[in-house]
Amino acid sequence: MRQQTHTALSKRVFAHIRNKTTDRRPQVNHHAVSHYTCPQRFQQERRKLFRELPILVTLSCQLPSPGSFITDDNTGVPLLIVRGDDGKARAFINACQHRSARLADGQGRVKRRFTCPYHAWSFTTAGQLAQLPHSADFTGVDQQNCRLQERPVAEAYGMIWVRPEGDAAIHMADMLCGLEDDLAHFNFTDYHHYETRRIDVAMNWKLVIDTFLEPYHFATLHRTTVAPIFLPNMCLFDAFGRNLREAFPRRTITELMDKPEAEWDFVYHSALVYVLYPNTVFVMQADHAEVWRIFPSKDVVDQAHMYLEFYIPEPVQSDKAKAHWDANMDLVCRTVLDEDFPVGEGAQKGFMSGTGRSHIVFGQNEPALAFFEETMAQALG
Ligand code: FES
Ligand SMILES: [Fe+2]
Known part of the structure; x- marks a missing residue:
């Protein structure tokens, strides 16, 4: 002020x-x-x-470093919010691209990747599929297209906002x-x-x-x-x-x-x-x-x-x-x-x-x- x-x-x-x-x-x-x-x-x-509408999910200090994450289920949309190696906060639907198991619960820090507890597909903090075990059994699946579903995020003034549904960017000034x-x-x-x-x-x-x-x-x-x-x-x-x-x-x-x-x-x-x-x-x-x-x-x-x-x-x-x-x-x-x-x-x-x-x-x-x-x-x- x-x-x-x-x-x-x-x-x-x-x-x-x-x-x-x-x-x-x-x-x-x-x-x-x-x-x-x-x-x-x-x-x-x-x-x-x-x-x-965009919802305030947390303050920035709750995601202090690359790999810090929180999950949020309060809107009915399962969200996974994580700070990437580039320092940027991103939000994803908290569901694996194989058969939709939840990738994380609560809050914490991942070293490099989220590994799905079901069949061990793993994803980078930027949402990219990093590893698909027994990939020879997934003929025709385009691994480039197995990114986690992303949601718009805005971070400013020490606050992090996410739009749970829809792709429209969040404009803080508005x-x-x-x-x-x-x-x-x-x-x-x-x-x-x-x-x-x-x-x-x-x-x-x-x-x-x-x-x-x-x-x-x-x-x-x-x-x-x-x-x-x-x-x-x-x-x-x-x-x-x-x-x-x-x-x-x-x-x-x-x-x-x-x-x-x-x-x-x-x-x-x-x-x-x-x-x-x-x-x-x-x-x-x-x-x-x-x-x-x-x-x-x-x-x-x-x-x-x-x-x-x-x-x-x-x-x-x-x-x-x-x-x-x-x-x-x-x-x-x-x-x-x-x-x-x-x-x-x-x-x-x-x-x-x-x-x-x-x-x-x-x-x-x-x-x-x-x-x-x-x-x-x-x-x-
Ligand atoms: S549901 Fe995630 S690896 Fe199978
Ligand atoms: Fe009161």
């Missing part, structure tokens, strides 16, 4: 403190409950948003729509992976994202966890194409009022929540980043799973540092898993019963929430 952005955002907060306001919409929004329950809509979302400046300045290429947790919930995947999009609930639901840290009922909201940025200022931000503008560090005095369209919630905390990748689960509208990935600026080298990051992780889990999600699951249960109201209401003080749900509704037409 550029210094001018630090300054501009800080000034918006100071104006809100003076005027006892927050970023607001001109009117409330009524939102149909069916967006969280309709099976047809859900199937459309799975196809249009989770297959045809996707990020002005967020590049913020992302470039965070230097995610220098970050280190600390921990990943998988979390399963009985909620529609969009309702999971809604959880992150307003601070109106902090004073009640998070009274003892994060409410003491943040200014109450205050957010800054900005849209970047279909992505959004929402800032929650920390109470400490008032310390900046006594310092020269050139020293204002807005990131240090806030939590910045980005929704990277369609399904990634990126939270830039003062000194670390949380990536929440959220997916529909089990092919049913009211189930979701997600990965909470914790990234830190330096590798852990002492017990003290480990205790610090563990305490951070613990606060996140107590806040979101113990406080937010039980409430969300309760709401989803009510929606599914079909007995409640047909619409819920987003207050004027919930601009990011209204924007996110509107954007999702428009995506399906």
Whole structure:
């Protein structure tokens, strides 16, 4: 984030403190409950948003060197993402060209090749067939044509995106729509992976994202966890194409009022929540980043799973540092898993019963929430 952005955002907060306001919409929004329950809509979302669009699969630091790979099965398409000898990240369908056995599971590092566990065909990290045992028994099979099926990849700002279905190249500028400046300045290429947790919930995947999009609930639901840290009922909201940025200022931000503008560090005095369209919630905390990748689960509208990935600026080298990051992780889990999600699951249960109201209401003080749900509704037409 550029210094001018630090300054501009800080000034918006100071104006809100003076005027006892927050970023607001001109009117409330009524939102149909069916967006969280309709099976047809859900199937459309799975196809249009989770297959045809590029999805953030990981940060670059998870593929640190040639041969590093991860697998991803969250979109219904089995993906194998690997860094090649040339340093380039590539994505392949995770299926052998002989009889489609999976070539890899989990994540790790291959020395030179992926060797299929079934009959030992092997493939380079660039996807080329390297060895076909008993090749004399495959007369007429063109080995040049036995490349793994490749999918478009884009890597920039320390992030890796893959389009699970289709061959169209990924254009980052079209996707990020002005967020590049913020992302470039965070230097995610220098970050280190600390921990990943998988979390399963009985909620529609969009309702999971809604959880992150307003601070109106902090004073009640998070009274003892994060409410003491943040200014109450205050957010800054900005849209970047279909992505959004929402800032929650920390109470400490008032310390900046006594310092020269050139020293204002807005990131240090806030939590910045980005929704990277369609399904990634990126939270830039003062000194670390949380990536929440959220997916529909089990092919049913009211189930979701997600990965909470914790990234830190330096590798852990002492017990003290480990205790610090563990305490951070613990606060996140107590806040979101113990406080937010039980409430969300309760709401989803009510929606599914079909007995409640047909619409819920987003207050004027919930601009990011209204924007996110509107954007999702428009995506399906
Ligand atoms: S399925 Fe891979 S070698 Fe046979
Ligand atoms: Fe919350």
